[in-house]
Amino acid sequence: MDQTARPLRIPPEMGTYAEKHGIFDLMQTILSRLLVDKPQDPVEYLLDLLKRGNFEVPQIFVLGPPAAGKKTIAKMLCEQLGATYISPDNLLAQDSNVVKEALEFHNKKQDIPNVLWIKLVEERLSKMDCIKRGWLLEGFPKTREQAVLLQEKGISPEHVVFLEAPDAVLIERNLGKRVDPETGAVYHTTFDWPSNEEVQGRLVEPPGISEEETANKLLEYRRNNQALENTYRYVHKVFNADQPCIDVFSQVLTFVLSRHRSVAPFTPRILLFGSPGSGKSLQAELLSQKYNIVNICCGQLLKAVVADETSLGELIKPYLENGEQVPDTIVLKILTQRLSKLDCTTQGWVLHDFPRDLDQAEKLNDAGFIPNRVFFLDLPNELCIERLTLRAIDPVTGDRYHYLYKAAPSQQVQSRLQRNPRDSEEDLLRRLAIHHENIHDLQEFYRDAVHVNADQDPHSVFEVLESRLVNRPPKTVKRQPLTHF
CATH class of the missing domain: 3.40.50.300 (P-loop containing nucleotide triphosphate hydrolases)
Structure with a gap:
């Protein structure tokens, strides 16, 4: 095997073009007709079928x-x-x-x-x-x-x-x-x-x-x-x-x-939006496991690039260590490289933690990565604060607990629980403010998105996502002019 060969990448525009022009529907129809009619000469049959143009x-x-x-x-x-x-x-x-x-x-x-x-x-x-x-x-x-x-x-x-x-x-x-x-x-x-x-x-x-x-x-x-x-x-x-x-x-x-044929052949390209604590990560993981699609959290992706110690990783390492935002051009380069890999283009993907604002959404769209399912997980601020500020982790076992919903089993475990500094109320309020500054523009940009009440049991939320994913996927996103900001 040629070890110097470059990894196979399928242009992201391929799936979008195929959906826009009904290529998936056409291929499914042709395959179905071949299986049912079983012509003696399949090539001649297909040529005649396409010439007649009445295969639907x-x-x-x-x-x-x-x-x-x-x-x-x-x-x-x-x-x-x-x-x-x-x-x-x-x-x-x-x-x-x-x-x-x-x-x-x-x-x-x-x-x-x-x-x-x-x-x-x-x-x-x-x-x-x-x-x-x-x-x-x-x-x-x-x-x-x-x-x-x-x-x-x-x-x-x-x-x-x-x-x-x-x-x-x-x-x-x-x-x-x-x-x-x-x-x-x-x-x-x-x-x-x-x-x-x-x-x-x-x-x-x-x-x-x-x-x-x-x-x-x-x-x-x-x-x-x-x-x-x-x-x-x-x-x-x-x-x-x-x-x-x-x-x-x-x-x-x-x-x-x-x-309604469009449901089955489409490769899922899912965006999950939601405030901190709305359950994006959990829902992305559930979707990834059930439908064998690639789960991409932008923040985790950046950390993985740093861990690989590549030149790009060295470039963004100072930003992550200092808690600063990595420039959009670098983030988009890393993200598009990941989304262009074969597993994403053939299996589909679910992306969360990006885009965070209108400019990032436009750049993702211009790069050819247009989602065909967009969900907003809606949760009031007070519930976001309740979910995150009261959670903790056991450093010995790695188990996660919550002071209201899942208390530690013993006083010994309770005494060693640790909380993530990002879960402090001050830091959380800052992140919520940033989220709400941009959410309206994102909702305007993704007008065909589905809003889901995230104040439910996680599996109930997943059932709602799944029903819209399988039965009635949102239309392909088209850029709409904003009427106000």
């Missing part, structure tokens, strides 16, 4: 209990979106060896094995109408096992619609259901009776709609419903089906026209 086709599941209106909403969506309608019934109406194998079980009144169902779905989605126009699968999967098998085949919907209504409403709906045997159209004795007398005369009651049968089907659905929602927790939404059909359709259409 609908991929939707519509699920729900009996009589929730799945078929009606699904047909309306397909008509609006131009997507191919698929259901368990029309899967069995195809002509293939897999269908014949499945029908052998069906004709014997036996459950079709899940593996066969997945083959039926996979075979249908490989047809050209599904590839070009997209698809909507109604009433399937019915269990978590089926959902997992679909995922293993690369079949992952963009949107999952769950229709929901009280059991009493669903039973009433099912009891009034009637079917036209010639057209397959579904009507209802109360809500949707046909005006044509000829159609009225040939309507029949479909099998399996008695109160007892419907109740059993509802029980089976409820048994699997929560597991299905958990499986599709990032792409699903539950809709109240106990309202006019046109209202349900309008709400569902708005949902399926939305895009």
